[in-house]
Amino acid sequence: MYGLVPGGREWIEMAHLLKTFSITPRDFVRAGEISIAIQGILKSVGFGQDVIRRASVCAYESEMNVVMHGGKGTFFLAVEPEMIVMEVADDGPGIQDIDLAMQEGYSTASPEYREIGFGAGMGLPNIKKNADEMEITSEKGKGTRVKILIRAEEESGGAG
Amino acid sequence: MSIDEIRKKLGLELAAGGGGLHREVLSGYCGDLLSDVMANCGKGAVWVTIQGHQNIVAVAVLREMAGIILANGRRPDPETVTKAEQEGIPVLCSPLGAYELAGRLNALGVGGMEQ
Numbered sequence A: 001m002y003g004l005v006p007g008g009r010e011w012i013e014m015a016h017l018l019k020t021f022s023i024t025p026r027d028f029v030r031a032g033e034i035s036i037a038i039q040g041i042l043k044s045v046g047f048g049q050d051v052i053r054r055a056s057v058c059a060y061e062s063e064m065n066v067v068m069h070g071g072k073g074t075f076f077l078a079v080e081p082e083m084i085v086m087e088v089a090d091d092g093p094g095i096q097d098i099d100l101a102m103q104e105g106y107s108t109a110s111p112e113y114r115e116i117g118f119g120a121g122m123g124l125p126n127i128k129k130n131a132d133e134m135e136i137t138s139e140k141g142k143g144t145r146v147k148i149l150i151r152a153e154e155e156s157g158g159a160g
Numbered sequence B: 001m002s003i004d005e006i007r008k009k010l011g012l013e014l015a016a017g018g019g020g021l022h023r024e025v026l027s028g029y030c031g032d033l034l035s036d037v038m039a040n041c042g043k044g045a046v047w048v049t050i051q052g053h054q055n056i057v058a059v060a061v062l063r064e065m066a067g068i069i070l071a072n073g074r075r076p077d078p079e080t081v082t083k084a085e086q087e088g089i090p091v092l093c094s095p096l097g098a099y100e101l102a103g104r105l106n107a108l109g110v111g112g113m114e115q
């Protein structure tokens, strides 16, 4: 995915705005707080509404997946006026079949989670729809990493 | 129309987040699956749901909703009340079901699509 970013991985490490958050699995009290913080950052940078909406959906779904399915996680954010990169990694059980996991409606969420409105199997498809680029890598027993790129150039309200 | 006007017209009880009652309602959405709401609700929505747990507040903040209506006499969890107060997201309660609430919202001019 970083082949698409001018300057590649180096660009990301040198971006003007970098932030790392840690995610605690099964902590539903704090779940969503990282995404709300990111939404606030993107608003203060001055991105357009559509960019903020798309980034917020991607942040929320990837944060919730770590809380619900993953292990100890980190949420990494890099922001430049023309793009937003998010990298969400955890050391949980991993995803056995990524193509299957990407299908709308597929979910391994327990009945307890479904009862409170999780487990529609729409989180990963939502990320796919809202990101300009998305990449998932996972190894069974080792963890999962989701990379998301959102471009801001088209209709940003003049970032930065 | 503000969410407060809707509260008055539909006789809804304010359970939390009174600081956000000035929020403008631009559309409505019904749903109990959080990722479906995340994907499909419009901006400035009033969201009708039976989910009373704390994660509804994050969904409302991230989708910039005007407020949440809990249907069927559901009550927000204590953590939901705390978060809604913090974020200024009005949580309103009604004994009516989602279908009935949606009908009454429509009659007030709140459409399904963002206006």
Ligand SMILES: Nc1ncnc2c1ncn2[C@@H]1O[C@H](COP(=O)(O)OP(=O)(O)OP(=O)(O)O)[C@@H](O)[C@H]1O
Binding pocket: A061, A065, A066, A068, A069, A070, A071, A090, A092, A093, A094, A095, A101, A102, A106, A107, A108, A109, A117, A118, A119, A120, A121, A122, A123, A124, A125, A144, B035, B036
């Ligand atoms: N970080 C992760 N670690 C392990 N498994 C994951 C992770 N993220 C997703 N999965 C797997 O992929 C499936 C599909 O994820 P997706 O987000 O689309 O749906 P969901 O989380 O089950 O439900 P929803 O997001 O609609 O509440 C999950 O049910 C789970 O099996």
Ligand SMILES: [Mg+2]
Binding pocket: A061, A064, A065, A122, A123, A124
């Ligand atoms: Mg999910």
